[in-house]
Amino acid sequence: MAGERQRGVGRPNENVLSRVLIVETALDLLDLHGRDGFGMRDIARRLGVRPSALYNHVASKDDVFRGIREVIATRITVAPFVTQRWDEALITWAHSYREVFASHPPTIALLAVMPFETDSEIFGTYEQVIEVLYREGWERAEALNILVAMESFILGSALDAAAPADMMSPGDRADIPHFSAAYAERDMRTADSGAGPADQAFEAGLNLLIAGLEAQRSARAASRVAHDR
Amino acid sequence: MAGERQRGVGRPNENVLSRVLIVETALDLLDLHGRDGFGMRDIARRLGVRPSALYNHVASKDDVFRGIREVIATRITVAPFVTQRWDEALITWAHSYREVFASHPPTIALLAVMPFETDSEIFGTYEQVIEVLYREGWERAEALNILVAMESFILGSALDAAAPADMMSPGDRADIPHFSAAYAERDMRTADSGAGPADQAFEAGLNLLIAGLEAQRSARAASRVAHDR
């Protein structure tokens, strides 16, 4: 990069760019500098190329985002569902899902509202989540709602993890005693356990969701027994 | 707007602008046109003013965002906690919270990672959530984690509601039968009930969270009885 000669005009002997190279450079820049310092011109500079050269490989900045989304979706694709019990599998999946997004904070908001391509690898994981819930007795439409709800929680938690730590700090307001006390007590817990506030909240919420599922499942089992009798 | 005369140079007799006017115009534009067509120049045009005039009342575009966030936070501030049982109060709160954000989709991602000012009105609601959970037996640090988890779920659900409806459409892929069946079955449920997919998922997740809380609470009550004996 430092000692690179200036390239002359005309088509070079071998390609300097490619779609994947552009997408990965864009993701690097996003991680390094956040949404600032992330533009087509920045990507081009980092690749030692003129901005207009990018448009031979990507259609637009939005197209670069689509590429980033697919790269990230691929990384979520883990398959813990074959070996683990249904609840453990869901917990493992949720953790890995959140971790992928949390390690690329600026992408969360970008990607959460962007449709997947139909050939996306994400659907492999979706399939497994629906299947495991269906096998455990949930209707498939309800399983899909549960899947979406869990994704919403995971993405929201990743957003929260990306927020500044003192986002909810009450300062020294006297009119909100319970909240201030809760904030102080949580800080102590954070110091003790080493788990950050966002991590604690994620675990708390995931516990509640899984506990809610357990309750639905055992209620279903009980009513089945009553019915069979 | 149509018949306005061109204003000459120099300070006008009475102010045409104010901070709140700018912020509310910005929110209107955001709702109308999304993130496109939303810029300082657009705000200025809608107010019949030159872009540079805005900077007499706001420091920057970021400052406008901060204003929008505070307007929205104020609207969430409902107080159903005094009259309702703890679980009903949480459900009411979650619904109103989501509704405020869902009616301003483009703001969600913008505002979710932005710290609140210490004098924000949002803390009034936080105080009530912590208080009601504390009264029902949760430790305050844990109550705060539950509050944050519920917010994450709510914001994530609002993001989901803002996403295009066919975001997860599997097309006619043959390799994901359970997911495709679930998608079709959910469509039927949507047609029957009138509740959109995002609404169904939100209700499913909220049910799970509340059920999880009920389970924790009754487990606590049971262990207390055992201990007292």
Next chain:
DNA sequence: ACCTGAACACCGTTCAAGT
């Protein structure tokens, strides 16, 4: 103090010209 008008330093994107 609060507006206009002109300007500055940026963007994403297009397109002809070169190999």
Next chain:
DNA sequence: ACCTGAACACCGTTCAAGT
């Protein structure tokens, strides 16, 4: 086909000049 170089139509923001 794939690069450079110049250009276009935009941004957010600054600042002098005017009342």
